[in-house]
Amino acid sequence: MTCFSRCFSRNASSPTRQRVNIDEEISGIENAKLYSYKELQIATDKFNPANKIGEGGFGSVYKGKLNDGTLAAVKVLSAESQQGVREFLTEIVVISGIEHENLVKLYGCCAEGDHRILVYGYLENNSLSQTLLGGRSSGMQFSWKTRTKICVGVARGIMFLHEEIQPHIVHRDIKASNILLDKNLNPKISDFGLAKLFPENQTHISTRVAGTIGYMAPEYASRGQLTRKADIYSFGVLLMEVVSGRSNTNKRLPAEDRYILKRAWRLYEEGNLVHFVDSALEGDFDVDEACKYLKIGLLCTQEKPNNRPSMSIVVRMMTGEMDVDEKTISRPGLMPQFGPVESSQSGTSYTSSHGSGKQDKLSSSHNTTMTYATMTFTSIYDRSN
Numbered sequence: 001m002t003c004f005s006r007c008f009s010r011n012a013s014s015p016t017r018q019r020v021n022i023d024e025e026i027s028g029i030e031n032a033k034l035y036s037y038k039e040l041q042i043a044t045d046k047f048n049p050a051n052k053i054g055e056g057g058f059g060s061v062y063k064g065k066l067n068d069g070t071l072a073a074v075k076v077l078s079a080e081s082q083q084g085v086r087e088f089l090t091e092i093v094v095i096s097g098i099e100h101e102n103l104v105k106l107y108g109c110c111a112e113g114d115h116r117i118l119v120y121g122y123l124e125n126n127s128l129s130q131t132l133l134g135g136r137s138s139g140m141q142f143s144w145k146t147r148t149k150i151c152v153g154v155a156r157g158i159m160f161l162h163e164e165i166q167p168h169i170v171h172r173d174i175k176a177s178n179i180l181l182d183k184n185l186n187p188k189i190s191d192f193g194l195a196k197l198f199p200e201n202q203t204h205i206s207t208r209v210a211g212t213i214g215y216m217a218p219e220y221a222s223r224g225q226l227t228r229k230a231d232i233y234s235f236g237v238l239l240m241e242v243v244s245g246r247s248n249t250n251k252r253l254p255a256e257d258r259y260i261l262k263r264a265w266r267l268y269e270e271g272n273l274v275h276f277v278d279s280a281l282e283g284d285f286d287v288d289e290a291c292k293y294l295k296i297g298l299l300c301t302q303e304k305p306n307n308r309p310s311m312s313i314v315v316r317m318m319t320g321e322m323d324v325d326e327k328t329i330s331r332p333g334l335m336p337q338f339g340p341v342e343s344s345q346s347g348t349s350y351t352s353s354h355g356s357g358k359q360d361k362l363s364s365s366h367n368t369t370m371t372y373a374t375m376t377f378t379s380i381y382d383r384s385n
């Protein structure tokens with residue numbers, strides 16, 4: 001375990017170019033284990049490409065075996081990363097020392113020399129976007145029981161962040177590629193680089209907007225108003241993805257079916273939600289439960305944040321401890337780029353379709369082109385963050 005003094009500049013493309021003393025910040029974080037670069041080099045066989053298991057906005061991820069024999073995922077921040085030291089530190093500050101069965105475990109980090117590396121518990125089954133939403137190529141099948149386990153697990157993980165720890169944590173980037181699966185397909189929420197801590201009594205903050213298009217709550221995307229309800233919205237989109245087996249956006253579908261919320265709302269109005277359930281299940285699912293999950297997805301994505309339930313209520317509805325009050329379901333809210341959520345039109349046929357559409361681009365309300373990967377943009381509501 002080593003620690004070297006060095007200042008890192010923030011992401012070179014950042015307008016603020018603040019300098020962050022990384023050692024000072026890390027040394028102040030309890031439970032942050034520091035790994036030497038040498039140890040991680042040995043663990044990953046010198047970052048051997050054969051051990052590379054993934055690539056994200058942050059950089060490359062390698063499978064490694066630590067000194068004590070533990071398997072780890074070693075995430076190396078690339079020099080060109082769009083995300084910077086701030087996200088690296090946020091991740092460490094937010095999840096060091098936090099343990100929950102539905103959150104990825106951060107073992108520690110390395111901030112030696114120019115290296116910025118995060119070390120996590122290794123999860124065997126990739127992310128939901130690579131498996132469930134990745135089409136047949138993943139070769140994995142998700143039964144209805146497995147899907148319920150995944151949805152309830154993610155909901156419990158968010159409930160823990162929102163309601164059970166102090167300060168509360170708003171994740172800001174709940175999405176299929178940030179839900180990793182262990183060997184038994186238990187879900188673990190990952191990627192806390194954008195998370196915000198909410199001290200007691202603080203219910204909202206105004207902040208720079210960052211997240212992923214397709215999962216972002218409209219009030220947050222357009223006005224930078226961040227509350228826990230922004231995560232609830234993203235969870236609602238994710239819930240619909242898991243039940244329907246399709247991504248939130250699929251440009252290969254006809255315009256009226258392209259966005260998951262539009263499709264779900266129309267089927268709800270037609271009293272036909274069951275047709276939205278993934279055809280890959282070949283009818284082998286609990287119809288009432290699947291429709292209930294889709295209704296909860298609609299509740300979570302209501303236009304007004306106050307009309308979305310809290311995560312503990314979501315968990316109680318999902319597990320059957322509480323009924324879904326259909327009277328409270330109205331048209332979901334969407335970012336303006338997706339166009340209005342229209343009412344029922346007849347005569348459109350639909351077959352469930354896989355495909356991530358991850359590379360698709362959309363024009364934002366700020367006249368910027370944005371991709372579906374995690375992105376950060378500055379809005380007129382930009383504050384100190």
Ligand SMILES: Nc1ncnc2c1ncn2[C@@H]1O[C@H](COP(=O)(O)OP(=O)(O)OP(=O)(O)O)[C@@H](O)[C@H]1O
Pocket residue numbers: 053054055056057058059061073075104120121122123124126127130177178180190191373374
């Ligand atoms: N703890 C882990 N165990 C096993 N594999 C992991 C782990 N963490 C990440 N991976 C793999 O690395 C890939 C990239 O992860 P990463 O979090 O860097 O990016 P992402 O979330 O897919 O994209 P972005 O950061 O741009 O939103 C994941 O999809 C997964 O396959």
